[in-house]
Amino acid sequence: MDSVFSNVVRAPEDPILGVTVAYNNDPSPAKLNLGVGAYRTEEGKPLVLDVVRRAEQQLVNDPSRVKEYIPIAGLADFNKLSAKLILGADSPAIQESRVATIQCLSGTGSLRVGAEFLKKHYHQSVIFIPKPTWGNHPKVFNLAGLSVEYYRYYDPATRGLDFQGLLEDLGAAPSGAIVLLHACAHNPTGVDPTSEQWEQIRQLMRSKSLLPFFDSAYQGFASGSLDTDAHAVRIFVADGGECLIAQSYAKNMGLYGERVGALSIVCKSADVASKVESQVKLVVRPMYSSPPIHGASIVATILKSSDMYNDWTIELKGMADRIINMRQQLFEALQAKGTPGDWSHIIKQIGMFTFTGLNKEQVAFMTKEYHIYMTSDGRISMAGLSSKTVPHLVEAIHAAVTRVA
Amino acid sequence: MAAMAMTIRNSASRRTMTSGPISGLRSMSSWWKNVEPAPKDPILGVTEAFLADPSPEKVNVGVGAYRDDNGKPVVLECVREAERRIAGTSFMEYLPMGGSVKMVDETLKLAYGNNSEFIKDKRIAAVQSLSGTGACRLFADFQKRFRPGSEIYIPVPTWSNHHNIWRDAQVPQKTYHYYHPETKGLDFSGLMDDVKNAPEGSFFLLHACAHNPTGVDPTEEQWREISQLFKAKNHFAFFDMAYQGFASGDPKRDAKSIRIFLEDGHHIGISQSYAKNMGLYGQRVGCLSVLCEDEKQAVTVKSQLQQLARPMYSNPPLHGAQIVSTILGDPQLKGLWLKEVKTMADRIIGMRTTLRESLEKLGSPLSWEHVTKQIGMFCYSGLTPEQVDRLTSEYHIYMTRNGRISMAGVTTGNVGYLANAIHEVTKSS
Numbered sequence: 001m002d003s004v005f006s007n008v009v010r011a012p013e014d015p016i017l018g019v020t021v022a023y024n025n026d027p028s029p030a031k032l033n034l035g036v037g038a039y040r041t042e043e044g045k046p047l048v049l050d051v052v053r054r055a056e057q058q059l060v061n062d063p064s065r066v067k068e069y070i071p072i073a074g075l076a077d078f079n080k081l082s083a084k085l086i087l088g089a090d091s092p093a094i095q096e097s098r099v100a101t102i103q104c105l106s107g108t109g110s111l112r113v114g115a116e117f118l119k120k121h122y123h124q125s126v127i128f129i130p131k132p133t134w135g136n137h138p139k140v141f142n143l144a145g146l147s148v149e150y151y152r153y154y155d156p157a158t159r160g161l162d163f164q165g166l167l168e169d170l171g172a173a174p175s176g177a178i179v180l181l182h183a184c185a186h187n188p189t190g191v192d193p194t195s196e197q198w199e200q201i202r203q204l205m206r207s208k209s210l211l212p213f214f215d216s217a218y219q220g221f222a223s224g225s226l227d228t229d230a231h232a233v234r235i236f237v238a239d240g241g242e243c244l245i246a247q248s249y250a251k252n253m254g255l256y257g258e259r260v261g262a263l264s265i266v267c268k269s270a271d272v273a274s275k276v277e278s279q280v281k282l283v284v285r286p287m288y289s290s291p292p293i294h295g296a297s298i299v300a301t302i303l304k305s306s307d308m309y310n311d312w313t314i315e316l317k318g319m320a321d322r323i324i325n326m327r328q329q330l331f332e333a334l335q336a337k338g339t340p341g342d343w344s345h346i347i348k349q350i351g352m353f354t355f356t357g358l359n360k361e362q363v364a365f366m367t368k369e370y371h372i373y374m375t376s377d378g379r380i381s382m383a384g385l386s387s388k389t390v391p392h393l394v395e396a397i398h399a400a401v402t403r404v405a
Numbered sequence: 406m407a408a409m410a411m412t413i414r415n416s417a418s419r420r421t422m423t424s425g426p427i428s429g430l431r432s433m434s435s436w437w438k439n440v441e442p443a444p445k446d447p448i449l450g451v452t453e454a455f456l457a458d459p460s461p462e463k464v465n466v467g468v469g470a471y472r473d474d475n476g477k478p479v480v481l482e483c484v485r486e487a488e489r490r491i492a493g494t495s496f497m498e499y500l501p502m503g504g505s506v507k508m509v510d511e512t513l514k515l516a517y518g519n520n521s522e523f524i525k526d527k528r529i530a531a532v533q534s535l536s537g538t539g540a541c542r543l544f545a546d547f548q549k550r551f552r553p554g555s556e557i558y559i560p561v562p563t564w565s566n567h568h569n570i571w572r573d574a575q576v577p578q579k580t581y582h583y584y585h586p587e588t589k590g591l592d593f594s595g596l597m598d599d600v601k602n603a604p605e606g607s608f609f610l611l612h613a614c615a616h617n618p619t620g621v622d623p624t625e626e627q628w629r630e631i632s633q634l635f636k637a638k639n640h641f642a643f644f645d646m647a648y649q650g651f652a653s654g655d656p657k658r659d660a661k662s663i664r665i666f667l668e669d670g671h672h673i674g675i676s677q678s679y680a681k682n683m684g685l686y687g688q689r690v691g692c693l694s695v696l697c698e699d700e701k702q703a704v705t706v707k708s709q710l711q712q713l714a715r716p717m718y719s720n721p722p723l724h725g726a727q728i729v730s731t732i733l734g735d736p737q738l739k740g741l742w743l744k745e746v747k748t749m750a751d752r753i754i755g756m757r758t759t760l761r762e763s764l765e766k767l768g769s770p771l772s773w774e775h776v777t778k779q780i781g782m783f784c785y786s787g788l789t790p791e792q793v794d795r796l797t798s799e800y801h802i803y804m805t806r807n808g809r810i811s812m813a814g815v816t817t818g819n820v821g822y823l824a825n826a827i828h829e830v831t832k833s834s
Contacts, residue, residue, distance in 0.1 A: 010704065010705040011709050047496075060488050060492040067684055139716040143716045257499050259719075282569075288538050288539040294724035
């Protein structure tokens, strides 16, 4: 019998996850994986936070815990605590019950569920996303039925923010268009607006009734401070307007594979928030019925205990500090080597990634000659570097810059 | 400039809902005022109502989650042990987009057989999914993308979420006859007529065993006839198998329909769930598989399934998959699991017998044969919505309005009360 799917062609490798596949296949002992954005310790190992292990033990030792379906919108205490985390404990939006929060599958799931909700209920179906952005963003929005437009963001000349371009493009967007904003630690560039620039963006967006959709994947992980990294989100919420927020605990709690996140929709009134929540549930039910219990239980356990919460902030700052340290080391080593070019963007950019400015050919050269794996856009994951491997990377960058156009 | 500075100062100092003179925010109403409150989910809404009821006599025979004879949820011993082994030992890195390879491999063995030639020949495209719902949705999205003109034939009745899933995937739906209200059994000739009359190459959703909500399954002979007709019509069979092991107590027996189709050469699709048979409900663990012509096509199809998963949730959750791999990968734990599944199935079968006998003893004028003929978690009682409403309002018994009773919620402690209540609302029928 012939297959009904014989017309199906092989899909290309995912550009980001494909890097790790290639890395794994490389037999060289000098190989370095600066591809996917998962934190690594100085020893190059993945990390499970101590506070996460403690929460895990607590859960496993509690015989009263069952594995029943959790509600469609997820664990109630997880949702409340997540909203508090991103909006601040004293947020009027929370106090006024204006926030609908739904547990979702990490950042990806929160974005997709939010996008599907917008497709069904929002009057505009175009979303503006920064150029460049995380490779999965356009796919998420397209599959939800939204059309994707780009706004200028990264300036290759300065390796910083193209602020003028951003203001022009958002200024030209149709009224009511959705705008995706990286809350902090822009992926892949590491370039964030300053707080003055955020304020200007906010004013512009509100004047044109553009709907903010925040992707917050690095709260606490960027600067080391949960509050600082939530600043952009909070100034928007403080003006009383509406927005969507996708939160992820993949990096800041190291819960990558457990797929824990939350979608919050900040509304004008409690009544609207309640209706909105009921409609978001209708998006979830035919997608996966209800979200997974384990990761959210770990998060809730940590966030609701003041001791564990404090311990978490310390471990989180530890990870952020190590990354900031790596940036410093890489920058200084390139200076010391006399590698041509201005490398100050390495310490100006923030978060897990650095947009090196290296081109495709230089990247391919570094992979071939030095067994260094990164995405072809020149993005390196600082989390994958250690003091031991910085010299090797510097050699490779120096060679690429001096020998490859 | 000065005016803007004023408005910034104003907005910062007034943090109430009426604040925000910036750019006319005060006058702007919500983007969402057109949003209607969604209707309650017909199934999950039942449990919500049950929880809100203060009556000490209340009985929940609504949602399909297993309960022990004390009416308590159960975490299987094999699961507890697996969790003890897992806790503290592994990293929480991302799984591949297709999920845990180990978990998927073990899961395919359950559906296709331990020594399946299809597994040996690597002809099965399979990915870890978010339980049964997620598997069905991935398949529906895949069907939409690669067979865009196709429709899905869904039995009447079926789990209500099936309709939502294929609708949200934008695959048009048709129905086929399944349940026979007069016999409270299978409308076999109606089913065969619909299969025959469907255009060649149609896509059909089949419940592999323990049909939800009716508990009515075709016999083995009937499955063979269905398979033959599918062959003649070149139809595609998609099996939703949410209760393997849970129906008869024997996973091999519960997969019989699938094995018949495989023997007959069909290239099928299967959604598998560990929600009920391993009690992993909230972990959301399952598997979607599609049998292909050869290994090359299987690799291709899998790559495309991953392309659908990536923009939905990137990669599936780790914990539930680790539990399944730990259990199925260890012969001792697997043996324990099989025993525990049989215990659950046997308890339900026992409750069916007790409920039927109780109703007969009460002198019910109706036949309750279907209670023991039907199989799996649910019994399609034949109660009308009005009778169900009476059961709820007068007896605090909660079930879905289609008369579906979750036998898993029936215990030796409440079966008498339940039988009596059913008798009371039906005796004048």
